[in-house]
Amino acid sequence: MLESYVDVIERFREIPDVLCFEEMLLQSLAALHPPTYVHSVMVGQLTKCMCIHLIRLKPQLLVGVLRTKTVWEVQERKDEIADFAYHAALCHDAGKIAIIDTIFVYGRKLTEMEFALIKTHPETGYELLSRYASTREYADVALGHHKWYDNSGGYPEDFDTSKSSAKTIIDLVQCADCMDAATDNIGRSYNKGKTLNEFLTELSEGAGNRYAPWLVELFADKTAFDEIELLLTKGRRHNYRRTYYLLRNMQEQTVYF
Template sequence: MSEHRAQRLLETRHLQRPQEVAEILQKHFRTPFHLVTQQGSVRLSVSPLQADQLEHTHLSLPETLQIDALLAAKEPSVHAISAENAVLAIPMGNRITPFALCGIIAASDANLSIPLANMVVENLKCKQEIASRDSQLDEYASQVTRDFEELSWLRSLAERPELWHPQNDLQNIASVILPPLCDVLSVEAIFLFVTDTQTGADTLAFRAGETEVRDHTMMELVGQFADQIVEQPVVRNSNSLHRGWQDLEGIRSCALVPIANNSQRFGWLVMVNKLARPDADCLADLSPQLREFGTFEAGLLQSAGLNLAAHASNLQSFRQIEDLVVGVIRAMINSIDAKDAYTRGHSDRVAAMGRTLAAKLGLDPQEQHDVYMSGLLHDIGKIGVPDSVLGKPTRLSEEEFAIVQRHPEIGYSILKHLKQLDFVLPGVLHHHECFDGSGYPHGLAGEEIPLMGRILAVADAYDAMTSTRPYRNGMPRAKAEAILRAGAGEQWDTRIIDAFMQCADEMYSICQVNRQHPTLLLSDRPSNDAAWDEIDVAVNLSLSK
């Protein structure tokens, strides 16, 4: 048998045990043992003995010894070749690759050789089984560790519901969940790509981990799948990188999963370059299997993709509801403007001043937006006031004024059926209450009046006093501010009047700018109009509560 063929056979797992058996038998019988196949024999490369320790250096099998019978035997056997010597043959191959260990021993050792050979083989077989079971235990322990890490990571997602708040986009969530996922999966980096639902273009939105792979390389990789429908993870290791992948600089292995739901793709998650686990032994760097992505890594990355896809789908539904509510608000405000041209812009000004007062009073951003939204809708009840009364060019009679006084309750009755807007109701219903209890519709006094109502009462009064009506001109700024000061503690909350005076210049500016440029806020607004963007933000925050 050629040296090359023998070496290939010696490198197979079948020869791990024969190699050890030959080592032991050589030391006992002081003779080399050879690997015998149908093609011939070769001496095993075991620890050499000194020449004076060897009784036989060559293997010479008699012609009468049938090689096929020797290889087919299931037990060790001894075959005499002279009065002094015999051949000890130990079959150790299998049906596909039959081979035997053969060595020349002294005839006097023949009786003990077979029990010894059996004992050596069985002993090494037990050692191998123990080693195999130890290896399995290590693998099971490693699997349990991976499962625990996976469950811990998934539990961390479930224990942080704030992650899935509608205000959080995929990039914000990825910044929280992907860095620990890099550690769990032992990868260099994980990349988030977001897909534009209109154009289908993929954009790199976030990267976790450290890698030398450049962003443009990742863009090139994802670009290979831009026009494809991918439903399952795509895994490529160093031994499976097809042409094209190999040209991507720095990528040894990678896995890609779609962030998709109901055939709509929202983006991609891509991980690159598997690292040896920290608990791996020192040979980890030499083992390709420890540097490859398998079902564990691909499955957990897919779990992350599914979570992100569910959130992206929810965001899409939320945006649709948001657009609907914003449209309703726009229609309501425009309907008021259409009925009362002289108060055009009034709701915008009250909303802006109310938000400024809320900020001055130390309310948090969410409460400021709530006040802003309530200010936009505070006069929605005027839809129910007859045009003849609302547009009367002269002063109202007592009966007509009583009709106008109904608008807070009308507005409340309109909006109370819109659950997404129930937070604006206190301002809509109570912006005409007075701090001393003389207001309407319920005659509440002091802090019985919701704070939102007290804030809007001041903003509404200031804008009404400084606005020009058909029957009178708007008051000068100084006179209106003097009236507010005089009414502090009676008609209005003193604390809110104090806050108003601290930002009186800003209030004046809000009113002046809007009155000089009313179409800026109240014309048919394009989608990128700043004023309506503000409404969109407010609705977004309010709906997501």
């Protein structure tokens, strides 16, 4: 089954206004590894929420995204920018589709070779997303979502996120990725999930190094904090229920490729 999905990805061609790579990717992740699918949805929702509040609080940080040139343009195109952030975040783990059999490993530590393979998923995601017109602008986000804010850590080592026009979106996705992983106590049964406040302590300690310093101010905003906390609790439970019904519907249907 895994080989057939990899073959589908290699042969896939978009049909404008009918089927795009993002849709195929998410359906494949849902079928092959539901926890990665839920994680992608969570990162998408968290990123969009943070982006909306960042535009409200510090719109100057988004100048350059989608070729915007001024704060006024960022504010005028705020919905478009937030949607871009959402879809880029949904696709951040696109590269994992090529190594899904390694991600299936449970009950033991990964070998050095397996861990090295997993660390290639940002570059694989960049390559996959770059193939299609509908996802090409998301490629830098997939490539950079494991890089630290100041580029002193993370991977791939040779990618400098400061050179990307999507730098701020990359930093949002990197935060959302870590935040969801740290606080998830449903899909990651091996992990006693942290509270949002516990994660924010970690974020504050790494601000300016691992995490963007402006994230501290973003989370200090009560409206932003409350909405993000809701996503991490009720929102996560909703996403897991929704995924259960999605998979049940998939099992009841015969899909031909």
